Each structure stands twice: as C-alpha cells, then as structure tokens.
Amino acid sequence: MKKIVVGGQIDRKEVAKLVEQHAEGKFDVEVKGDLDAAMALKNGQADYYLGACNTGGGGALAMAIALVGRNQTSSVSMPGKIMTEDEIREEVAAGKKAFGFTAQHMETVVPIIMKELVNKEN
Template sequence: MKFVVGGQIEKEAIAGEIRRLAGNKATSVTIMNDIEAAMAIKNGEADYYLGACNTGGGGALAMAIALIGLDQCATIGMPGKILSNDEIIAHVKAGKKAFGFTGQDIDIVLPVIINTILSQTIISR
C-alpha cells in the first residue's frame, strides 16, 4: 500500500508515524508537496494521502479537494475538534483517500486511520 504525505507541516513526523504503524504493509511512504501528493492519488500512483496544517483542512487538504474531489477527502481534526474514532473509521470505510488534520493531532488520529486502512486491506484479501 502506497502513502503520500502532503499538507504543509509536520511531514517527517507523519511519514515516520505511518512507517511505524503500517510496518511492511506500507510499500512506500513518500513526502511530496501538496499538489504532487494529490496528483499521485488522482493518477493511481498512491493509495492514501495524509497531510497536516494549522487548521486541519486548509493547507492540509486544499489541493486534494481541488484535484480528487471533496467526496474523496475528510478533515479529521481541526483546532478544538477531533472527530471521534467512530467518525474517523466511517470516513476510511466510506472509501475516502485523503485525510487532513492538525499537526498536534498526529498521535491521536493516525493510529485510527492507519489501523482502519490495514483492517480493510486484511478483510478485502
């Protein structure tokens, strides 16, 4: 499974956490600028886009929304509000491909996103 890290901040931290959580199930984790990362999803070169910014939806997801559509994107966390685990799981299970959140929420939201993606992969095999 191929991950791209876009957004504006904390890219190294996000990539490291994806690698830690997904292990060898992540065949690639690539840090890109937000346009390149969104294009990788659009062109089928990556499976999931994860990005952070200070608002969780602006710089984290703006290019993904523009290039792959709002229906493929979810803002998981923003200042003062993080979606519940059930809401995050529902977005992953609904087939969303791009997830935005704030930098300070990485340790809270990434385990839920990655573990749900991994469980979906196991079920579909």
C-alpha cells in the same frame, strides 16, 4: 504494495514517520509536496494521502480537494475539534482517500487511520 503519500503544510516528515510506524509493512510511504502528493493520488500512483496543517483542512487538504474532490477527502481534526475514533473509522470505511488533520492531533488520528487502512488490506 499500496502506497501512502504524505503532504500537508507542516510536519510532513513527522507524519510520515508515524504512518510508517503503524503501517505494519502493508504500505510504502512517501513524502511529497502538496501538489505532487495530490497528483499522485489522482493519477493512481498513490492509494491514500495524509496531511497536516494548522487548520486540518486548508493547507492539509486543499490540493487533494481540488484534484480528487471533496467526496474523497476528510478533515478528521481541526483546532478545538477532533473526530471520534468511530467517526474516523466511518470515514475510512466510506472510501475516503485523503485525510487532513492538525499537526497537534497527529499522534491521535494517524494511528486510528492507519489501523483502519491496514484492516482494509487484510
């Protein structure tokens, strides 16, 4: 079974709960600190990373960007700007592995990300 790690600076448990609600039994979900989550992704111990912070990019994705590279990451929301559903789908389809967003947008973006990841697994 594929694995999703939840990192980020804030609301990790809430993000993980939302991820689990939309995982359709296709993913194991684990909450880790930023560095441990990004290391798990880099080392192949996790397949995807989701994280929230106040900016959608800094604390949510900094470690993932540093360890797996910007080309594997996507800030799907930031204060005052949220990607459209089509844009988020394109990021998943492009093979991005780590997704950052603001905690205020988690109810919007996590279901879209998870729908696309579940579809990739089917």
